[in-house]
Amino acid sequence: MIEFQHVSFAYEKERPVLRDLSFKIEKGESVGLIGANGAGKSTLMKLLLGLLQGEGRIFVDGTPVEKSSLAEVRRKLGFVLQNSDNQMFMPTVYEDMIFGPLNYGLSREEAERRVDAVLERLGLQELKHRHNHRISGGEKRMAAIATVLAMDPEVILMDEPSSALDPCNRRVVINTIRTLPQTKLIASHDLDMILDTCDRVLLMSGGVLVADGPAQTLLRDRALLEAHRMELPFRLSGC
Amino acid sequence: MHMADALLAPAVAAAMYAASGTAAGVSVYQLKKDDEPQKLPTMAVSAALVFAGQMINYTIPGTGSSGHMCGGMLLSALLGPQAGFLSMIVILSIQSLFFADGGLMALGANIWNMAFYGCFVGYYLIWRPIAGGSLFRNLAPKAAQRARIVLASVLGCVLTLQLGAFSVVLETSLSGVTDLPFGAFCALMQPIHLAIGLIEGLITSAVLLFVYASRPELLRDVDPAGQAEAKRSLKATLAILAVVVLVVGGGLSLLASSNPDGLEWALFGNAGAGYSENMGLDEESYGLSSAAADRAGAIQEKTAFLPDYSLAGSENPAGTSVSGLVGSALVAGVAVLICLAGGFFRKGKPHKP
Amino acid sequence: MNKMQRALRELTEMDDLAAQDSVMHRLHPTAKLLSTILYIAAVLSFGKYQLSGLAVFLLWPVLLFQLSGIPVHICFYKLRFVLPLVMAVGLFNPFFDTAPLLYLGPVPVSGGVVSMLTLMLKGLLCLMASFLLMATTGIDRLCASLRRLHVPGLLVTLLLLTYRYVGVMTEELAVMTEAYQLRAPGQKGIARAAWGSFLGQLLLRSMDRAQELYSSMLLRGYHEHFHYAPVPAFSGKDALYLLLCAAVFLLLRLVPLAQWLGGLVVR
Secondary structure, three states, X not given: OEEEEEEEEXXXXXXXXXXXXXXEEOOOOEEEEXXXXXXXXXXXXXXXXXXXXXXXXXXXXXXXXXXXXXXXXXXXXXEEOOOHHHHOOOOEHHHHHHHHHHHXXXXXXXXXXXXXXXXXXXXXXXXXXXXXXXXXXXXXXHHHHHHHHOOOOOEEEEEOOOOOOOHHHHHHXXXXXXXXXXXXXXXXXXXXXXXXXXXXXXXXXXXXXXXXXXXXXXXXXXXXXXXXXXXXXHHXXXX | OOOOHHHOOHHHHHHHHHHHHXXXXXXXHHHHHXXXXXXXXXXXXXXXXXXHHOOOOEEOOOOOOEEOOOHHHHHHHHXXXXXXXXXXXHHHHHHHHHHOOOOXXXXXXXXXXXXXXXXXXXXXXXXXXXXXXXXXXXXXXXXXXXXXXXXXXXXXXXXXXXXXXXXXXXXXXXXXXXXXXXXXXXHHHHHHHHHHHHHHHHHHHHHHHHHHHHOHHHOOOOOOXXXXXXXXXXXXXXXXXXXXXHHXXXXXXXXXXXXXXXXXXXXXXXXXXXXXXXXXXXXXXXXXXXXXXXXXXXXXXXXXXXXXXXXXXXXXXXXXOHHHHHHHHHHHHHHHHHHHXXXXXXXXXXXXX | OOHHHHHHHXXXXXXXXXXXXXXXXXXXXXXXXXXXXXHHHHHHOOOOOOHHHHHHHHHHHHHHHHHHOOOOHHHHHOHHHHHHHHHHHHOOHHHHOOOEEEEEOOEEEEHHHHHHHHHHHHHHHHHHHHHHHHHHHOHHHHHHHHHHOOOOHHHHHHHHHHHHHHHHHHHHHHHHHHHHHHHOOOOXXXXXXXXXXXXXXXXXXXXXXXXXXXXXXXXXXXXOOOOOOOOOOOXXXXXXXXXXXXXXXXXXXXXXXHHHHHHHHHO
């Protein structure tokens, strides 16, 4: 579904952010992208979304991510931003959710049906006509996920979906992620959440992919994690 | 400086709408021609920032009071005049629609007084020639650029506020809602706004200097390296000269030329026949009011609040009379009745917010 | 509560009001917008002494407050913005215009007092009218209506986006102000040393935010085209309301109703 072939990227020539990255994600996989701050996780996401252009080739469902194919590629990808306020730019949840579908040419009736279906699936019907600056942090995160789901993407990318949420809201978000059938790529420091939601983990450090393996094995490897400024998930740390 | 609807006559309001609307139309056209789609979110976020930023109180050293930031100069320095102008329009609209700060009908005038001068005059006459010029060449490049930014912000704020305040006076006077003589009104508004402009200029320059220190590429016409080209020097000097002349000639000389103690004199009812001529007033435009003021002045009533008894309301100017007032009272009564009957129209109780 | 928190509360208050339902809320936004403009124009067209003609216009907002179920006290709270300049201008009138205009029994009332009261009443009426418009319409429907009235899309979209971020930024600044005050007790405002950096920091972050926001728009297929809230078609009912308003305002503007009413009682 997603393929990176020798991808490198640098904002300034001498200081590369990503170096020769290659990996493949199959359809239906849930992949966690972990690494310390500045490891290059966000940059990787932006390259995949075509918001940045680097060296090497990136494919989404066989289509190369290039200027000419951006619309087609982006249609398949749904990106949940870390800061929901930046994601939700319309006054109400409903208008935000319908923004994407309308842009992709759905009629208002079709788009609205889709919005309603997503809201119902996530149990968020009562948020529909609420104002974005009036809903709580947890609701906002769920609404942001709903916004992306309303576009019916084939791949869902998430940047720190569990950040700044209380335990209960965090759990709601995790459970929601688990029920999503799409291919998922989730960047996070919340290794407990990754353990709950992903079957495979990519560990990045200093712009390089240092490990790629099943979540259950990789997230138990204390030496590996600590060598790259991470620590064992709380649940596996034995305390 | 936000004008309320009540201060304007419909014709004046419409004229100002036409003027501001034209400027907005041209701005929209030019922005579309530039075709920078990422500008829209930047404008929105900057406008929201300025909206919120104008609520910050800055302590003015040595005084107990506080000042605010000037949005027009900041926005045009960041976004350029057209985008800055549209952003200011949006800020003023939100202030008027949701906070009643400036009226719906007065929006055109407010846009002109605050956004047009702040963005277009401030940018083309001040910011671009000064901040993008090569003044202070004897200083180190960075220091020179900083000095240019401060100079441009302060001059820009002073000039645009003077123009804005003058327009408020002009629009109010043309609307004929005030009896305050034009000159006295100016003498009231211009010096206050001179002080405000200086302070706003300093605050705005502080923000711009911070931006210059951290992300100079965000500022328009400012050379990030501080290496200004020399070719604008003459232009810049001329522009600054023009501005100084404008400010001194316009704002300050108004004060000087008005009767030395004009306001005081006017306030205490000495408004003689010659007064309005002194102030360069067109008496015709005042119609009844100036006639009334003249008569009043002739009597030299010191306690101005108490009307003189010598003039009966023989020529009733506009239909207000005792019966009119009684009728108004009746109307108020009807209004109360409507309120009482309110429940009749409504389904259910009004919701508590 | 600081200024920003107050502003936020006012914003949410307006949103809440606009989210209610009433006859007035259900009217087409364009009908409401145009009738409000007509009303304000009619009010402003009165001369400076025509207090009694103006008084009749009080009935319209009062009626609308009742029909919409909007509490009037919120509106009066907003007078604090309207009154200062109106007062500053109006308060001088009694000093300059001292000729008595009429006698209330033995008490003469000067032209200046009448024109001051007229000015203040105008201020109040216009405030109520535009407040009612927004309290029954809301930003999304207003924007949709503006777009239909051929206000440039760029401007309308900007209004919509800015409105959204006014909430976000004001909240952020409210928090920053509180944090500042906690570390600078007793200071009334931002001290000289922090003039630039206080807002400057937020400004820089905002530029990154704008970039991210733009990405978010792009990723959802944005291309120069915005969709506005669905507004039902302009119905006959809306047209009737607009026509009725126009007719009534014109009538009230031309016919000295208060004078007649008073005449019935006084003489």
